[in-house]
Amino acid sequence: MIKLYTTTIIFLLSLTFFHSQRKTDFNNFDFNLIKSKITEPNLKSAERKKLILELIFDVKKINDKNLLYDSYALASQYTTGQDQLKYGDSILMIGKVIGTDAKIADAYIAKGMILSTHKDFVGSLDSYLKAYDLLKKGKNGYVINNLEYNIADTKNYLGLHEEARTSLQKTIAFFRLHHDKVDGTDYRLYYMYSLISLIDTNSRTGKFGDNANLINEGKNFIKDKQNADLETLLPYLISSEGMQAYYQKNYQQAIKLLNKSLSTYNDQWNHSNDYFFLGMSYWENGEQDKAVESFAVLDEELDKNGKIDPKFRSAFEKLYEYYLKKEDKIKQFEYIDKLLMLHKVYEKEYEQIFPHLKTKYEIDKLNREKQKLSTSLKEQRYFNLSLIVLSTLLLLGLFYSILRSYRRKKQYKKLYETYILQNSVGSSVEEESVDYEFSSDNYDEKFIDDKEESDEICEEELEEEEVSPSGNTLLINQTLENQVLDKLSFFEKSRKFLDSSVTLKSLAVYCGTNTAYLSKIINSHKKCNYKTYMVNLRLNYTMHLWKSRADSRVLSIQEIATKSGFSTAQSFSKNFLLKYEVSPKYFLQQLNKTQ
Structure with missing residues (x-):
């Protein structure tokens, strides 16, 4: 129209x-x-x-x-x-x-x-x-019938289609005979406008009988050589045919005609009416996806202008139903919001026709649905946020796991090359001088003879060695120092460090000195404190054991800890991890795979 x-x-x-x-x-x-x-x-x-x-x-x-x-x-x-x-x-x-x-x-x-x-x-x-x-x-028939056309158009807006139909029949009867150009107004246009408006009015009221003749009349008028400049109005007649086909429930024909009209228009209008009936035809023909594409034009118009012709309201009801079926709650909320907005606009700006507007969804129902969707969307947002946080944590965990695995493999390779492939297994352990059987019988000799030593101190309980109260360096007799070093050398070679009951005090007694002097000598010559000294000896021995004795690799961590002089498996694992940056369990697994 x-x-x-x-x-x-x-x-x-x-x-x-x-x-x-x-x-x-x-x-x-x-x-x-x-x-x-x-x-x-x-x-x-x-x-x-x-x-x-x-x-x-x-x-x-x-x-x-x-x-x-x-x-x-x-x-x-x-x-x-x-x-x-x-x-x-x-x-x-x-x-x-x-x-x-x-x-x-x-x-x-x-x-x-x-x-x-x-x-x-x-x-x-x-x-x-x-x-x-x-x-x-x-007696000015042009002005009177021009006004009659406007009256008919207004009556159509007010739903007075029968009265509009009567007025349009009068204007067509006049302009059919009188369509000259008068005072700058081309009344051929009003003849065509009246024809098209009457065709559309007939379609709305279900009175299709005269439409075929009216459509042919309009087409023949445009085909006349004198009216060749009116060819731009031909798509409007095609559109009216498509609109009639829709009302006659011939949806496939309506789709064909409306697509044709839209492809042949040559003016500046957006032709929302055609897109509306095309969308409705697609919808009724079971092609909802294509219907939504057509309704998109109306949606854009609403977004741009903030309002739209009341007759297009049902398109937005269809859009709501479409996304309801798709279970797209965000889109459902959007179109409920638009329907509520249109309700307010129509109530305010279309006051006279508002009571007669047909609507599938009452305002109260829309408000209830909006509230339900709002609650549901909030819950969904919280869920999505939780999912994002959880996914992020999982990804970080996965990244950490991959990075940890990479670092462990890299560290294992370094340890393997250092302790397994090379001849030397570390400080103070000389494996070539003595052939040790893999048995605890070799370590039965106890070197702690001080029976008054009753408080056994485990390695994890040792603190950093004390310095002299005055803070000055202890003065040690060179002869005594050499004797202590000889004792420590024999202590290492004879692997008496594998006895888990060894303490700083018992070792000092064994070396013939006191704890202060012993600590000083270990710090000076071994470049570490007593605790680290003992841990290094025992861990180096563990590496030597795993390198030289394949059958040692099948022992449990507890058994290995005991064989290496540690009082507990926990102490062994903790010190191994601190020294080598991988757990003994992981190192042993990789070693068994490698060899």
């Missing part, structure tokens, strides 16, 4: 046609010059508003009522909102002052069009009817 605002523009532009053509008698005032400035397309709105106010002010001073009428009419074309409504009232007021039926009727028409753009269809229809009562006495 051709938009009502198309005819609004044509009528408003023609309101001042006659009066704006004449020149005034005032030397310093040129209405047409000022009008050309106001109608400049690229003029800023603030500057245009200023020129309009100056024009009205100057015309009031001149006291020319016809020019003032033209000025108000011009102002109404280039303003919006309350300003436009005020200028509409001014047009009617000055028209009544002028007093002729033609001028008052012209003012009512202008007022009706302004009210129509503000969705006040009842007020618009009232203004049109008052104008019609004044004009019907005259």
Whole structure:
């Protein structure tokens, strides 16, 4: 259907046609010059508003009522909102002052069009009817039937389709015979507009009988050589055929025709009506995905303008149902929100037709669904957030595990090359001098003879050795130092460190010195404290054992710990990990794989 605002523009532009053509008698005032400035397309709105106010002010001073009428009419074309409504009232007021039926009727028409753009269809229809009562006495059939078309279009908006149908039949009957160009208005357009509007009205009311003839009449009129310039209207007739096919439930035919019309339009309009009926046809034909693609045009229009024609509301109900079936809660929420927004817009801006609007979902039901979805989406967001956190932790754990595995393998390779492949197994362990049987019998000799030694100190309980109270370096007799070193050397070679009961005190007694001197000598010559010294001896022995005795690799960690002189498996594992940066269990597993 051709938009009502198309005819609004044509009528408003023609309101001042006659009066704006004449020149005034005032030397310093040129209405047409000022009008050309106001109608400049690229003029800023603030500057245009200023020129309009100056024009009205100057015309009031001149006291020319016809020019003032033209000025108000011009102002109404280039303003919006309350300003436009005020200028509409001014047009009617000055028209009544002028007093002729033609001028008052012209003012009512202008007022009706302004009210129509503000969705006040009842007020618009009232203004049109008052104008019609004044004009019907005259003989200007063009103006009367032009107005009759606007009355029919407004009645269609108000749901008065039968009355609109009657009015359109009158206009077609007139314009079929009279479609000349009069005062700059091409009435061939009104002939075609009336045909298309009647076809659409018949389709809405289920009276399809005359439509075939009306469609052919329109096509034949356009095919006439004299009307070749009207070929751009042919897609509108095709669209009307498609709309009729939809109402006749011939959805495949509707889809074919509406796609054809949309592909052949050659104008600036977005043709929301075609996309609506195309989408509805796809929907009813079971092609919901394609329907959603068509409804997307209406969705974009709503997003852009914040409102849309009430007849398109059902498209948004379908979009809600589509995403309800898809279980897409975010989209469901979006379209419930849009339906609620449209409800408010229609209630406010379409006051007269709002009570008659058909809706599948009541406002209370939509609000309940919105609340349920809002709660569900919050829960889903919390769940998703928890999932993201958990996934992140898992990824970090996986990354850590991979990194740890890489580092352990790298460290094992380093240890393998150092302790297994090379001949030397570490400090103070000389494996070539003595052949030790793999048996605890070799280590039965106890070197702790001090029976008063009753408090056994395990290696993990040892603290860092004390220094002299004065903080000065202990002075040790060189002979005594050499004797202690000889004792330590024999201690290492005879592997007496494998006795887990060895303590700093018992070792000092064995070496013939005290704990302070022994600690000092170990620190000086072994470059470590007593605890580290003992741990290194035992761990080096473990490595030597694993290298030289394959059967030792099948022993448990507890057994290996005992064989190496550790009192517990925990102490062994802890010290092994601290020294070699891998656990003994892992090292042994890799060693068994390697060899």
